[in-house]
Amino acid sequence: MTPICALIVDDSSVMRKIVxxxxxxxxxxxxxxxxxxxxxxxxxxLQKKKPDLILSDINMPSMNGLEFVKQLQNVAGMKDxxxxxITTEASESHVVEALSYGAxxxxxxxxxxxxxxxxxxxxxxxx
Amino acid sequence: xxxxxxxxxxxPNAGWVDIVHESLHEVCDMMLGMKVTKSENQTVKADVTxxxxxxxxxxxxxxxxxxxxTAAKLAGKMLGMEVGENDADVLDALGEVCNMVxxxxxxxxxxxxxLCMLSVPTTIDGADYRIxxxxxxxxxxxxxxxxxxxxxxxxxxxx
Numbered sequence: 001m002t003p004i005c006a007l008i009v010d011d012s013s014v015m016r017k018i019v020x021x022x023x024x025x026x027x028x029x030x031x032x033x034x035x036x037x038x039x040x041x042x043x044x045x046l047q048k049k050k051p052d053l054i055l056s057d058i059n060m061p062s063m064n065g066l067e068f069v070k071q072l073q074n075v076a077g078m079k080d081x082x083x084x085x086i087t088t089e090a091s092e093s094h095v096v097e098a099l100s101y102g103a104x105x106x107x108x109x110x111x112x113x114x115x116x117x118x119x120x121x122x123x124x125x126x127x
Numbered sequence: 128x129x130x131x132x133x134x135x136x137x138x139p140n141a142g143w144v145d146i147v148h149e150s151l152h153e154v155c156d157m158m159l160g161m162k163v164t165k166s167e168n169q170t171v172k173a174d175v176t177x178x179x180x181x182x183x184x185x186x187x188x189x190x191x192x193x194x195x196x197t198a199a200k201l202a203g204k205m206l207g208m209e210v211g212e213n214d215a216d217v218l219d220a221l222g223e224v225c226n227m228v229x230x231x232x233x234x235x236x237x238x239x240x241x242l243c244m245l246s247v248p249t250t251i252d253g254a255d256y257r258i259x260x261x262x263x264x265x266x267x268x269x270x271x272x273x274x275x276x277x278x279x280x281x282x283x284x285x286x
Contacts, residue, residue, distance in 0.1 A: 021206075091240050
């Protein structure tokens with residue numbers, strides 16, 4: 001099995017590093033990691049390469065995570081890429097909205113590597 | 128930052144200090160591997176500050192202040208590596224800690240979880256500033272220690 005390419009979208013560079021570390025701690029074979037600081041940057045990054053997995057924050061400047069997931073559905077060839085939201089905004093309405101736009105999972109900050117494993121592993125193994 | 132309209136304002140109460148403490152404990156335990164205790168010492172060297180705005184059923188701001196050394200320690204614990212006091216990650220990490228504590232706090236306050244929105248964090252480098260909350264508000268203050276590193280949390284709520 002080839003290593004997984006992950007796109008991590010968060011306006012905090014520290015949080016992007018923590019998410020990457022959590023993916024590795026979860027036992028995932030992570031190869032390339034693409035990074036974006038908001039939804040606009042993420043959409044631009046997707047023009048260059050298709051990742052196997054996307055993890056996105058919600059509260060971000062320029063384009064938030066919900067708008068990003070919504071627009072992702074219109075990007076050719078990206079519908080099958082699983083998206084997991086990782087955010088402090090864990091109200092039920094946000095969860096429902098994110099799932100309705102196509103997100104496959106939702107992790108609330110603060111989180112543990114075990115929670116990342118629980119939510120992400122089934123999505124990647126399914127592929 | 129947007130917030131839903133027609134929200135019923137959440138009324139502040141003294142129990143919120145304990146909820147803030149619980150939220151800080153949750154973040155430090157899960158993300159930093161640090162133990163949080165309430166501090167008897169009511170002073171903190173506030174070199175750096177992180178602020179998250181609240182809007183909706185709960186309006187105001189949530190801030191964490193600490194020394195640069197403490198902020199570097201928090202960043203180092205988050206990243207699992209040594210972080211220098213002047214490293215770019217120091218303010219970013221403090222902003223994220225503030226964001227997570229504020230998010231955890233609002234999720235525990237009835238009426239705020241769904242109808243209160245958080246801004247992205249803002250950080251201030253330096254101690255020479257004053258916050259002027261709107262008149263008629265309430266301020267909650269908490270002094271804690273993350274391991275032995277002192278932090279101050281301020282919650283200004285507008286009414």
